[in-house]
Amino acid sequence: MPLNARVFVALTRGKKKKGVWDVRRSGSTIKEVAQKAGVSPMTVSRVLNNQDVVRETTKRRVFDAIRELNYRPSIMARSLANGRSLCVGLLYTNPSHGYLSELLLGTLSACRERQHLLVVDKPDEDLLRRDPQYVEQTFLRSSIQALVVAPPLSEDAEFMAKIAAAEIRYIALGPVHWGNGLSVCIDEIAAAEDMTSHLLELGHRDIGLIRGPAAHAASALRFEGYKRAIEKAGIPVDERLIADGNFDYHSGREAARRLLSGDKKPTAIFATNDDMACGAIGFAYEQGLRIPRDLSVVGFDDSPSAAANWPPLTTIRQPVREMAEIAVGLLDADIMTIAPDQRQRVVPHTLVKRESTRPLLD
Amino acid sequence: MPLNARVFVALTRGKKKKGVWDVRRSGSTIKEVAQKAGVSPMTVSRVLNNQDVVRETTKRRVFDAIRELNYRPSIMARSLANGRSLCVGLLYTNPSHGYLSELLLGTLSACRERQHLLVVDKPDEDLLRRDPQYVEQTFLRSSIQALVVAPPLSEDAEFMAKIAAAEIRYIALGPVHWGNGLSVCIDEIAAAEDMTSHLLELGHRDIGLIRGPAAHAASALRFEGYKRAIEKAGIPVDERLIADGNFDYHSGREAARRLLSGDKKPTAIFATNDDMACGAIGFAYEQGLRIPRDLSVVGFDDSPSAAANWPPLTTIRQPVREMAEIAVGLLDADIMTIAPDQRQRVVPHTLVKRESTRPLLD
DNA sequence: TTGTACGCGTTATCAA
DNA sequence: TTGATAACGCGTACAA
Numbered sequence: 210m211p212l213n214a215r216v217f218v219a220l221t222r223g224k225k226k227k228g229v230w231d232v233r234r235s236g237s238t239i240k241e242v243a244q245k246a247g248v249s250p251m252t253v254s255r256v257l258n259n260q261d262v263v264r265e266t267t268k269r270r271v272f273d274a275i276r277e278l279n280y281r282p283s284i285m286a287r288s289l290a291n292g293r294s295l296c297v298g299l300l301y302t303n304p305s306h307g308y309l310s311e312l313l314l315g316t317l318s319a320c321r322e323r324q325h326l327l328v329v330d331k332p333d334e335d336l337l338r339r340d341p342q343y344v345e346q347t348f349l350r351s352s353i354q355a356l357v358v359a360p361p362l363s364e365d366a367e368f369m370a371k372i373a374a375a376e377i378r379y380i381a382l383g384p385v386h387w388g389n390g391l392s393v394c395i396d397e398i399a400a401a402e403d404m405t406s407h408l409l410e411l412g413h414r415d416i417g418l419i420r421g422p423a424a425h426a427a428s429a430l431r432f433e434g435y436k437r438a439i440e441k442a443g444i445p446v447d448e449r450l451i452a453d454g455n456f457d458y459h460s461g462r463e464a465a466r467r468l469l470s471g472d473k474k475p476t477a478i479f480a481t482n483d484d485m486a487c488g489a490i491g492f493a494y495e496q497g498l499r500i501p502r503d504l505s506v507v508g509f510d511d512s513p514s515a516a517a518n519w520p521p522l523t524t525i526r527q528p529v530r531e532m533a534e535i536a537v538g539l540l541d542a543d544i545m546t547i548a549p550d551q552r553q554r555v556v557p558h559t560l561v562k563r564e565s566t567r568p569l570l571d
Numbered sequence: 572m573p574l575n576a577r578v579f580v581a582l583t584r585g586k587k588k589k590g591v592w593d594v595r596r597s598g599s600t601i602k603e604v605a606q607k608a609g610v611s612p613m614t615v616s617r618v619l620n621n622q623d624v625v626r627e628t629t630k631r632r633v634f635d636a637i638r639e640l641n642y643r644p645s646i647m648a649r650s651l652a653n654g655r656s657l658c659v660g661l662l663y664t665n666p667s668h669g670y671l672s673e674l675l676l677g678t679l680s681a682c683r684e685r686q687h688l689l690v691v692d693k694p695d696e697d698l699l700r701r702d703p704q705y706v707e708q709t710f711l712r713s714s715i716q717a718l719v720v721a722p723p724l725s726e727d728a729e730f731m732a733k734i735a736a737a738e739i740r741y742i743a744l745g746p747v748h749w750g751n752g753l754s755v756c757i758d759e760i761a762a763a764e765d766m767t768s769h770l771l772e773l774g775h776r777d778i779g780l781i782r783g784p785a786a787h788a789a790s791a792l793r794f795e796g797y798k799r800a801i802e803k804a805g806i807p808v809d810e811r812l813i814a815d816g817n818f819d820y821h822s823g824r825e826a827a828r829r830l831l832s833g834d835k836k837p838t839a840i841f842a843t844n845d846d847m848a849c850g851a852i853g854f855a856y857e858q859g860l861r862i863p864r865d866l867s868v869v870g871f872d873d874s875p876s877a878a879a880n881w882p883p884l885t886t887i888r889q890p891v892r893e894m895a896e897i898a899v900g901l902l903d904a905d906i907m908t909i910a911p912d913q914r915q916r917v918v919p920h921t922l923v924k925r926e927s928t929r930p931l932l933d
Numbered sequence: 934t935t936g937t938a939c940g941c942g943t944t945a946t947c948a949a
Numbered sequence: 950t951t952g953a954t955a956a957c958g959c960g961t962a963c964a965a
Binding site: 600601602612613616619620644645647648649650651652653654 | 957958959960961
């Protein structure tokens with residue numbers, strides 16, 4: 210028998226007391242626990258997995274050994290052996306910080322529940338655009354078996370096409386549906402319609418809209434919702450009340466500048482995301498306007514800035530955490546058994562009323 | 572030979588075409604690749620690991636097979652085999668969203684570089700407080716070998732004591748040092764001193780301070796920095812200019828209310844985090860004050876709200892991403908070889924000047 | 934330059 | 950109720 214690694218490790222272990230801070234291999238194995246408890250590794254495994262066949266006294270012995278050795282099972286070995294747990298990749302580029310935070314919470318808890326491994330990744334956007342092989346390379350090297358893709362990455366047609374071609378199971382978050390893939394989203398049109406109706410109910414009739422960038426699927430849908438509500442109220446859609454932004458603070462400021470310096474001045478502004486709403490409010494302050502006394506402003510997304518701003522923003526909340534949980538759950542299912550019309554999962558949104566709006570006084 | 576799982580899988584595979592959307596086992600193995608390429612699994616492994624001993628033609632055959640079979644190596648099996656990669660846990664409770672986002676980026680890239688597995692976890696705060704066994708249980712079940720703990724959790728003495736007792740290697744982020752553990756932080760005192768000096772240079776002499784909660788180690792340090800700068804300028808520290816908050820928006824509002832309605836009115840307010848600074852600005856607006864014309868306000872942390880607010884906040888930036896990278900790197904080192912005075916790693920901070928301050932006009 | 938044998942830490946299967 | 954054995958997919962040591 211050659212002097213192989215095993216022997217070497219055994220020797221090392223014998224000589225040098227194994228401390229917490231040893232660089233590698235700080236854990237004990239199931240075998241060591243078994244030996245200490247005077248049982249077979251299999252019994253230890255049974256105890257760990259709550260199989261109730263094990264005798265109480267044996268169980269106790271095993272638990273004692275586990276505690277003494279400070280034993281922790283290895284997920285790697287475990288998943289390798291039972292082949293049950295998936296290695297799930299969570300892909301995002303630049304969602305808002307609040308979105309990311311909730312997204313993590315949701316995927317995390319869903320993965321833990323199913324004993325899946327969550328591997329978070331933020332692909333480099335430049336490489337994504339420039340290197341056509343990047344995606345392929347990345348997924349060839351990694352061992353990710355399933356993907357959850359967050360917006361705005363999930364709205365990138367080119368990227369999603371590559372994902373589909375890479376023959377990987379995936380779920381997209383956001384108002385999109387690509388090929389055979391599943392997606393989870395809110396009804397963007399209905400949400401925007403709700404928000405617009407809310408402003409109408411407060412008596413506003415000249416409602417400005419700050420649109421999102423064309424690259425985001427959500428932009429067109431939110432615009433559509435706005436139009437529907439306006440038209441249902443019997444008001445013609447006025448081009449002078451519509452400005453374009455690209456979902457960031459600065460563009461919201463500029464859009465508000467255009468809207469408020471035109472010849473048709475809105476009494477309320479619906480910014481189709483919170484950052485733009487904050488920008489609009491910033492511009493309004495600069496002009497000496499008071500919010501909501503002189504102008505009502507609403508946002509969309511319920512990002513952290515929505516609640517932290519002054520005044521706190523009325524906005525639309527997506528249940529991001531729940532959506533993420535659903536997405537991970539869907540990964541388990543055999544997609545072929547899901548009817549095509551069930552592949553886009555729509556979850557309810559909420560209109561969060563805060564202090565950035567008030568009834569129009571006439 | 573028993574009809575074991577292997578045989579069963581083989582049969583299944585033979586019959587049913589293996590599709591992308593099969594619930595489990597969507598990947599091919601190194602053996603299958605080897606067979607298709609007409610080489611041994613070992614050769615495939617060599618190709619994958621860029622060992623240049625392999626003949627070019629063989630390499631090409633292997634790559635073709637990999638592509639055809641859409642093969643992806645399994646990290647689990649790989650780390651199990653070479654024992655090199657650590658399973659790193661990232662623990663956080665409720666840092667700001669921006670902090671979390673940067674934290675993730677840093678740990679992610681550092682882990683990928685080292686082929687470590689990053690497992691993110693957000694422990695339940697209630698369980699943490701109430702169930703004394705929670706931490707133990709959680710780490711007993713999981714196979715995390717090393718921990719990166721983010722503030723404010725890293726400042727929880729009770730929790731950190733448990734971590735230490737659990738005999739797990741860990742790095743704390745933030746201005747703390749527990750037992751043998753390592754930590755990475757900025758010099759909070761110097762940072763607060765820099766910020767206060769900045770206000771002094773602008774001509775302010777009555778500088779209000781909104782302190783953080785006593786539970787956070789950072790609170791006392793930032794206060795100390797403030798005092799040092801004030802005293803260096805030959806100004807006595809005035810109790811009437813100091814108010815307490817607890818790092819959230821609302822407490823910042825209330826603190827500003829106290830400061831601005833006292834008999835000693837500040838011309839500048841140093842809120843020791845951004846959320847409180849935003850709250851202070853909100854209150855100032857409500858009182859009809861203009862920022863920075865009538866009052867300068869500065870924050871600390873450079874959270875997203877700092878840039879998104881109006882006016883954009885002058886604040887202190889911690890290089891969170893780099894700190895996280897350093898932390899993961901430190902996990903690799905043998906801690907015992909690190910001198911005790913090197914165990915607390917201090918990284919430089921930055922004073923970010925934006926538009927919430929201006930020289931005092933007299 | 935390539936292949937063989939074995940071990941990594943765990944679970945599934947079957948036998949005792 | 951427990952144990953022996955063979956996988957899981959890959960890398961290392963050594964032989965060819």
